[in-house]
Amino acid sequence: MIRTETSVIVRYYETDQMGLTHHSNYIRYFEVGRSHFMNEIGYPYGLMEEEGCLSPIMSITIRYVRPSYFDEELTIRTEVRELPEDFAVFYQDIYNSKGKLVAGGTVKVAFLDAATKKRAKAPTNLILASKKHWVE
Amino acid sequence: MIRTETSVIVRYYETDQMGLTHHSNYIRYFEVGRSHFMNEIGYPYGLMEEEGCLSPIMSITIRYVRPSYFDEELTIRTEVRELPEDFAVFYQDIYNSKGKLVAGGTVKVAFLDAATKKRAKAPTNLILASKKHWVE
Amino acid sequence: MIRTETSVIVRYYETDQMGLTHHSNYIRYFEVGRSHFMNEIGYPYGLMEEEGCLSPIMSITIRYVRPSYFDEELTIRTEVRELPEDFAVFYQDIYNSKGKLVAGGTVKVAFLDAATKKRAKAPTNLILASKKHWVE
Amino acid sequence: MIRTETSVIVRYYETDQMGLTHHSNYIRYFEVGRSHFMNEIGYPYGLMEEEGCLSPIMSITIRYVRPSYFDEELTIRTEVRELPEDFAVFYQDIYNSKGKLVAGGTVKVAFLDAATKKRAKAPTNLILASKKHWVE
Numbered sequence: 001m002i003r004t005e006t007s008v009i010v011r012y013y014e015t016d017q018m019g020l021t022h023h024s025n026y027i028r029y030f031e032v033g034r035s036h037f038m039n040e041i042g043y044p045y046g047l048m049e050e051e052g053c054l055s056p057i058m059s060i061t062i063r064y065v066r067p068s069y070f071d072e073e074l075t076i077r078t079e080v081r082e083l084p085e086d087f088a089v090f091y092q093d094i095y096n097s098k099g100k101l102v103a104g105g106t107v108k109v110a111f112l113d114a115a116t117k118k119r120a121k122a123p124t125n126l127i128l129a130s131k132k133h134w135v136e
Numbered sequence: 137m138i139r140t141e142t143s144v145i146v147r148y149y150e151t152d153q154m155g156l157t158h159h160s161n162y163i164r165y166f167e168v169g170r171s172h173f174m175n176e177i178g179y180p181y182g183l184m185e186e187e188g189c190l191s192p193i194m195s196i197t198i199r200y201v202r203p204s205y206f207d208e209e210l211t212i213r214t215e216v217r218e219l220p221e222d223f224a225v226f227y228q229d230i231y232n233s234k235g236k237l238v239a240g241g242t243v244k245v246a247f248l249d250a251a252t253k254k255r256a257k258a259p260t261n262l263i264l265a266s267k268k269h270w271v272e
Numbered sequence: 273m274i275r276t277e278t279s280v281i282v283r284y285y286e287t288d289q290m291g292l293t294h295h296s297n298y299i300r301y302f303e304v305g306r307s308h309f310m311n312e313i314g315y316p317y318g319l320m321e322e323e324g325c326l327s328p329i330m331s332i333t334i335r336y337v338r339p340s341y342f343d344e345e346l347t348i349r350t351e352v353r354e355l356p357e358d359f360a361v362f363y364q365d366i367y368n369s370k371g372k373l374v375a376g377g378t379v380k381v382a383f384l385d386a387a388t389k390k391r392a393k394a395p396t397n398l399i400l401a402s403k404k405h406w407v408e
Numbered sequence: 409m410i411r412t413e414t415s416v417i418v419r420y421y422e423t424d425q426m427g428l429t430h431h432s433n434y435i436r437y438f439e440v441g442r443s444h445f446m447n448e449i450g451y452p453y454g455l456m457e458e459e460g461c462l463s464p465i466m467s468i469t470i471r472y473v474r475p476s477y478f479d480e481e482l483t484i485r486t487e488v489r490e491l492p493e494d495f496a497v498f499y500q501d502i503y504n505s506k507g508k509l510v511a512g513g514t515v516k517v518a519f520l521d522a523a524t525k526k527r528a529k530a531p532t533n534l535i536l537a538s539k540k541h542w543v544e
């Protein structure tokens with residue numbers, strides 16, 4: 001498995017009139033976590049796209065455990081537990097500054113050939129980068 | 137059950153560099169669908185909040201079936217299949233202008249007393265409004 | 273000049289913890305207004321892009337006159353007062369349902385050749401479409 | 409004057425189908441810059457709100473100089489050049505990682521008594537915090 005962590009600070013515009021971080025933003029923080037994950041394993045999203053592979057989202061499940069607030073620092077933990085093949089599955093959790101779970105979920109991603117827009121296997125460079133950073 | 141429909145047109149800023157509607161926006165369109173649902177049954181979200189009830193999201197599942205594009209008109213279908221008690225569950229689907237499914241999912245919502253921030257039952261006015269518009 | 277009008281309903285996620293529509297969203301409503309403008313004159317943004325012309329924003333000025341709120345219907349008025357040449361300038365105002373001004377401003381747009389990314393004149397089809405809908 | 413700097417990394421959902429950071433996001437980065445500014449001078453926005461002062465935006469001018477891209481690190485420079493009285497004016501510039509200007513502008517902010525929603529002077533604690541960090 002590979003686990004990475006990064007953090008965000010909740011922005012004012014990400015709050016809503018309930019006075020909390022709007023729920024849709026956690027989906028976006030998950031994406032921040034995955035971008036960071038890709039950078040950490042040395043195969044940035046941008047590079048994967050330049051090499052002709054797009055990675056549309058197939059499905060997301062997310063549960064919301066407790067609220068978070070403006071200006072709060074949140075930690076996004078991102079795990080991959082199996083080497084990507086037809087899909088990659090990201091297990092993602094968001095913690096507040098006290099280490100309490102705010103939201104958690106899974107994101108399933110497919111791979112597309114950018115030229116043909118047809119489904120593809122996970123790109124070789126993603127597999128290689130993942131293997132290099134794999135821990136049991 | 138109650139079913140309502142409303143529509144949105146994909147906005148330019150809702151696209152991303154893949155050239156598609158960014159996946160996080162469907163979560164937001166779901167919310168547009170629920171707001172419209174509440175208006176349709178005559179118990180707007182804003183009124184529910186004024187009456188002291190907040191409705192935080194508990195969980196969401198969403199699957200993405202096909203992409204949508206800038207300036208495309210999408211239909212958001214929102215269904216409630218059981219009267220809300222401790223939770224309300226919304227079944228939501230988004231269709232493109234050809235009637236093809238773009239994304240679908242479920243959104244589970246809880247109820248909070250706005251003053252105490254404690255969990256509460258679905259407000260009576262929501263039950264009444266729902267019963268009034270219920271069809272078998 | 274050409275004047276068009278369209279409307280939006282303020283979405284829940286567009287509010288912030290002040291309980292108002294977040295100021296950044298009016299910039300986005302302006303864009304909704306310009307998209308609608310282009311559709312109305314029969315030369316949609318999407319078509320202009322397909323024909324090889326991008327239109328990056330050069331500058332925006334906006335003043336905020338009064339707040340707007342969740343679920344409120346806003347009217348976006350968009351005016352072009354001179355035929356576009358090197359730039360197009362859009363004069364845009366947003367009114368609430370009582371006809372009161374919420375925010376107003378100007379948006380200056382340039383034109384880029386999509387292939388070379390070099391600055392270009394306003395595309396001929398935009399000029400033609402504008403002339404067709406021009407009123408003194 | 410007081411000058412602070414912070415940085416953001418452009419998020420994927422902040423790009424649009426032109427392949428660039430969408431222009432509306434710089435308005436949001438400005439806000440990130442102002443939040444950070446307030447933290448740096450020791451009078452966070454959240455505290456100002458708790459002390460009963462809201463700070464709605466009165467006007468913004470922004471010019472866009474060059475594009476920025478997904479995953480690029482941007483520096484937000486925020487300056488206050490006069491002590492706030494009826495208004496605060498923030499001069500804000502965004503630079504890319506090569507130190508080139510991406511966008512710059514000014515944001516004029518007013519002060520409201522949160523209870524009465526009436527216009528107010530800049531809160532004393534904001535003046536004090538500003539004076540403490542003032543440099544000629």
